[in-house]
Amino acid sequence: MDFLDLGFSLKDLGIEYGTLAMFAMLLTLLLTGMPLAFVTLLVALIFTLGWFGPLAVPLITSRVFSFVSSFVFVSVPMFVLMAAILDRSGIARDLFDAMRLVGGRLRGGVAIQTIFVAVILAAMSGIIGGEVVLLGLIALPQMLRLGYDRNLAIGVVCAGGSLGTMVPPSIVLIIYGLTANVSIGDLFTAAFVPGLMLAGFYVAYVLIRSYLNPKVAPIPEPDDVPFSEKIALLKGLVLPLMVVGFVLGSIYGGIASVTEASAIGVFGVTISTILRREFSLALMKDAALQTLATCGMIVWIGIGASALVGVFNLMGGIKFVSSLFAGLSDSPTVVLLFMMLVLFVLGMFLDWVGIALLTMPIFVPIITQLGFDPVWFGVLFCMNMQVSFLSPPFGPAAFYLKSVAPANISLGDIFKSLWPFICLQVLAVAILIVFPGITGR
Amino acid sequence: MSDPQTRPPVDRGADGEAGEREIKRAVPEAGLIGRAIDRLGIVFALGIVAAMAILIMEVVLRYAFNAPTIWAHETTIFLCAIAFVYGGLYSAARDSHIRVVLVYDYVPKSVRRVLDVCISLACMVAALFFAYASVLMVEKAVLLPDGSFRLETSGSAWNPPTPALLKIFLLIVMGVMALQFLVLSWNYARGQRANKDKA
């Protein structure tokens, strides 16, 4: 492979300019319209070749291998399959029709119920991806059908779907706990109220928006549905509630692990379609094929990001980030705020696993030294990752939604809709810093 | 939107108004290989369904009979892993990988065509490198240091050769992916896409 020796090495840039060059290359390639997964993979490849030479390329394939064979990701296809089956049956529509009744005359009722559903999903799962896809397939078309403002509906789906890692159980908190050597149980307990607080912010935002401007969330047609029909509509709630009951029951009743419970969800939904006489082999086949395509997209985005972080760490990324903190300030607040800034900026370019791998080795010891509570910081980190799911240009929640959204909703539309929700998340981060007591610590 | 002839809208049952999504197929530019990739997708899609069934079975065996298997979790992970890897190839053939089309959508068609060709070529080069790296990885996973043949196993009590199989699978997928991107860039260069709009 000597022909690849171009007479220069990217290594000569040094890690500072190397990092800049990496971000610049990412942005440029993104804008060409290259598939996102291949943008990160290509940048990882270029830097591996330019920094270490062709013999180091197996680093990337090794990360691909490890990424796809991770047990926690098994729940992603399960959630997507659940969504694909629901989407193809009439269950979702009936559910939302019934919810319209329950929501009654409350403005923004369906959006609020979507957030409520998102919190329940979050209690059933520790990752994101599956839930965004699920809400994107189920809730988004329904809200659009009911005449909700498109931006509001998109924002609720992406932000709500991201709650999976904020409300316990949460893989972000687990990885943080293992990294920082703090109790995962304490982290879960501490994250509970902040998670609900964030969901509460979303609800408040929906209410304020829809009462200030009634057009964004039309009230359902006047209440002239006869009682008998109401009862019929409410039947739509029965099966979904039973599925939710099964899944939550299997997790909290000690029957299944969080990952296994996602399979129980698929099973429950399949049984529901059989009970409704909607089941067919064609339906299963279509749903499975859609799952394959959606997971392909979702997972390959993760693969690319994971490869990029591996290369950056080998280039000396961890050392570089920690050098940013050397002699920064004596004030703990300044250091903390700088950490938040670093997390925010990294959140624009990397996925949370990468950010955790890169920053935790540096941040956790500093936090403990400064006398902060590492459990509180874990929750704070988790809240920061909520921002990273939505913030452009690398906003996983937006990508997940795009993979199932109607074709006329562009990625740009999605990101535009997310700004208010990012602001709410930043507000939540700020509140956690000012009032650490919210975590109960 | 892409041309309706090749992508029939999905029957969305009662849910007509929201039916803007469609079942996608391999894009025409993906050629014969793209159609083959699309067809084969069902095998891996069913693998996901099988993974679901195995997890359910494991829960029942463990909870009701106190007899967990030693193979359920590893099989599930393997089925999902090959589906994830294949899913990337599947989405490449269907051109459904997510892109940021901020600039792409606003440039003239001729520039877009050049972009399509360049992007596909770059992806092909990347896939080729990954195929080469996979060869190095597979060598270690199927040969012992003395040159004799042994598939790398998981090391668990069940000890299946899934790591070696997955690495071999990755090599094949990367190779096919390089070929797919070559076909795509060739067809884009021939200008198939020039006469249709891209969403």
Next chain:
Amino acid sequence: AQEFSFKFQSSDPAGNPNFELKKDWAERVKAMSGGRLEIEMLPVGSVVEHNETQDAVSAGILDGHITDTSYFAGKDPAFGLIANPVGAWSDPSEMLRFVEYGGGKELMNELLEPRGLHFIGATTPGLEAFISKKPLDGVADLKGLKMRAPEGLVQEVFAAAGAAPVNLPGSEVFTSLDKNVIEAADYTVFSTNQAQGMHDVARHPVYPGFHSMPLVEVSMNKDKWDALPDDLKAILEVSVRDFARDMTSQLAMKDLVAVAEARKGGDITIHNWSAEERAKFRAIAKAQWEKVASRSDNAQKVYDVLTKYLTEQGLL
């Protein structure tokens, strides 16, 4: 001045006490070599996943690793057997003496050098404690126990003892214990189990443990080792020997503090197995060693050297 700059990946996450000890070792190597040899210690998963480091070191992507040898049991059963001959050791010093003087070092290099790695030395976190929600006082209590065990010999031995081992990743251990999906888990040493809150959800730990003491290898790329001058090679070897003493002592002290704390707390019951029960468990384990030995020539070699040493030392 710096002449060599290496990157080693650890099998521990950054905040783990083991990782701090590994970083301290790297610092001492730098000091002892007068700054000529610098080692950057990277946390688990930062460059490649924990079970991929052997390939990465052999390819020269990483320069070295400090990791549990069990992770490579799938590459050769011999790694599984030498890394964790369940029941063989009741004290770290027994294992370290085997590595240093009982043929262990030579064995490790026989296994690693053809793969492009050189074994420098070994350490261990010590005898792991066992996490359990149910009171366990002997082998009989293991019957039907739903438990997590990592890949390798540990799982087979527990299966042979009548337990029902599940293969869960470390990241699912806490939630699975908490939600009763499993009743017990092979995890790590007492103090770390305690710090990560495992005892909050599983209040019947077995300490000192009876089941597992992993061999943690310090090894590096063979070509890069061969290129080192003799004095730096000696510094690495001697410093690893000291590192093993440092790690086992510090973690043992931490364990004792954590145990005292747990006793004072009052809601955790620590179980200690009697000598007879430990012997019963070891007998079950020994039968499994033989099974593993039959799976490859290298594994047989490990078995022969290991049992010879144990017999000579009156440990068998």
